[in-house]
Amino acid sequence: MVYWTKCPVEFSKPWEPLDVSTLIKQLISSIGMTANSSFAFDEIPKLANMEQSDFRKFEEDERSGDIEQYFTKTQMASLSDYEKLRYRNMKKNYEMMVKMGLPAQKPEFMKKQIKTPSAKHTDFASEDKWKPSSSKKNIAQTPTFMQRSKKKQRVKHVDDTDSDEEWRPSSEKAKKSANPPVFKLLKKTRKAKSEKMEQACAEEMSRKKDEENKEAHRYPQRQLPKTNYMYLEVPDDDEFIYCEDCEREYEGDCPVHPCIHIYDSTSTTKSEKRAMETLPEGLSVKESRIPNAGLGVFADKTFPQRSRFGPYEGEVTTDPDKAHSTGYAWQIYDDGTTNHYIDANNKTKSNWMRYVNCARNEDEQNLIAYQYKGQIFYRSFKDILQGTELLVWYGQDYGKDLGIDRVDIKSLLKPRYINGEAIYGCPLCKACFSHDRFMSNHLKYRHGTKLEWMLNHELRGDKSRLHHSISHRKKENIRETLISSKEPDMLLKEGLPHLIGDSLYCYYIIL
Numbered sequence: 001m002v003y004w005t006k007c008p009v010e011f012s013k014p015w016e017p018l019d020v021s022t023l024i025k026q027l028i029s030s031i032g033m034t035a036n037s038s039f040a041f042d043e044i045p046k047l048a049n050m051e052q053s054d055f056r057k058f059e060e061d062e063r064s065g066d067i068e069q070y071f072t073k074t075q076m077a078s079l080s081d082y083e084k085l086r087y088r089n090m091k092k093n094y095e096m097m098v099k100m101g102l103p104a105q106k107p108e109f110m111k112k113q114i115k116t117p118s119a120k121h122t123d124f125a126s127e128d129k130w131k132p133s134s135s136k137k138n139i140a141q142t143p144t145f146m147q148r149s150k151k152k153q154r155v156k157h158v159d160d161t162d163s164d165e166e167w168r169p170s171s172e173k174a175k176k177s178a179n180p181p182v183f184k185l186l187k188k189t190r191k192a193k194s195e196k197m198e199q200a201c202a203e204e205m206s207r208k209k210d211e212e213n214k215e216a217h218r219y220p221q222r223q224l225p226k227t228n229y230m231y232l233e234v235p236d237d238d239e240f241i242y243c244e245d246c247e248r249e250y251e252g253d254c255p256v257h258p259c260i261h262i263y264d265s266t267s268t269t270k271s272e273k274r275a276m277e278t279l280p281e282g283l284s285v286k287e288s289r290i291p292n293a294g295l296g297v298f299a300d301k302t303f304p305q306r307s308r309f310g311p312y313e314g315e316v317t318t319d320p321d322k323a324h325s326t327g328y329a330w331q332i333y334d335d336g337t338t339n340h341y342i343d344a345n346n347k348t349k350s351n352w353m354r355y356v357n358c359a360r361n362e363d364e365q366n367l368i369a370y371q372y373k374g375q376i377f378y379r380s381f382k383d384i385l386q387g388t389e390l391l392v393w394y395g396q397d398y399g400k401d402l403g404i405d406r407v408d409i410k411s412l413l414k415p416r417y418i419n420g421e422a423i424y425g426c427p428l429c430k431a432c433f434s435h436d437r438f439m440s441n442h443l444k445y446r447h448g449t450k451l452e453w454m455l456n457h458e459l460r461g462d463k464s465r466l467h468h469s470i471s472h473r474k475k476e477n478i479r480e481t482l483i484s485s486k487e488p489d490m491l492l493k494e495g496l497p498h499l500i501g502d503s504l505y506c507y508y509i510i511l
């Protein structure tokens, strides 16, 4: 903290956390002699202006040093006088910082409360994060059972509603496809908003184009081929959703880290404004930050990690040529083979998701596209901050046609055969998987940025080296023992390291 390194006052025991009120008093008295010190002087007037009586009152208040509420009787008895003093000082410091309106990190021991504190102390003990406006509010924790029931409701929305599409994929599962409920907004407002938005976008774009044409081109001008559809890894079973935090798939949503579904706005129009009108609250469409990419979708507020958007709407077609020609079609699989395409080229039959552009690298990507029950959803795998453009990865082939060269995860999925069984070893850690899908998920979610870095910096233009190093590492690290998939509990009991992924599928343990 600032008073260890920059404090102009000398203390006899620098290793002992100090009582901050004593410290502040000494600081205030030393203002005159510390004018050249590196201490954050803008803080000093604030401290100096605090009423002295406040400090005294605080100091004299015996309960402010009370730490018993955080320890059991046995724990308290085992603490030495020195430790008790230390904890009391930490608590006092924290409370004083909060009182002064300074951001303070709550000491670890104060997060666990054993006994009910007095009303006065609840103020401090209930704060997990310091917030200027809520520093004295008692923030209630949502009980776990309440969070669960919320999650169930969300799942029900997706599962129980029927889709409007005229043609449906052949799979029985996809027939029950979701058409998420929507917020009822004042249509006129949205209509006016979207009309204005379209017009403003068009004007802004034509102005920028004129300007760009006058300038020497800063970026290579590419005639982008409209001969692509967007591609996802082939799902064998699209009723499972991968959770990046748990590193495993769940049937439906992860019960521990459920998604927050962001619903489309209602649009009943049959005109081309439909796609724009479906924009959820907090999103807007304007010119993309990616040169020559056209329009893009931007966040007007922060969307947290695991926000889920969708489904992607469009016309269903089984004609690959038609889908290839538009640049707005996602390929949909059923049992590992292409079943149909959802083409959002037609604005009267699609939603706002048609405007989401392709990320050029892992850093700017904030959405993952995935197929769930025959439909495409986008999910944020990190917080999307206000003002950021929403960007998803369209897939290797489409990416290449847009001039984007990213690590081809599929190329890292070459198995090695042990006892006749294919195993997929991670090039970056010791995890191994029995199925390319688990390995692919692991690479994408656990090491995405690192892979990008390897390609761009270490292995630029020489992907063969990467493959070489992978097979070399595999030879070194893989213990050639096949462990039955039926014994995951036993394996865990033995405490073997690096059992990663779903234990039913991932049954290789690496040395």
Ligand SMILES: C[S@@+](CC[C@H](N)C(=O)[O-])C[C@H]1O[C@@H](n2cnc3c(N)ncnc32)[C@H](O)[C@@H]1O
Pocket: 224, 225, 226, 288, 290, 291, 292, 293, 294, 295, 296, 327, 328, 354, 355, 356, 357, 358, 359, 360, 402, 404
């Ligand atoms: C699904 S649409 C995205 C919305 C599109 N920007 C629009 O204005 O309608 C896909 C098209 O957007 C453009 N695009 C998307 N991502 C791009 C990128 N990273 N670089 C260049 N063009 C991109 C390409 O023209 C592509 O065919």
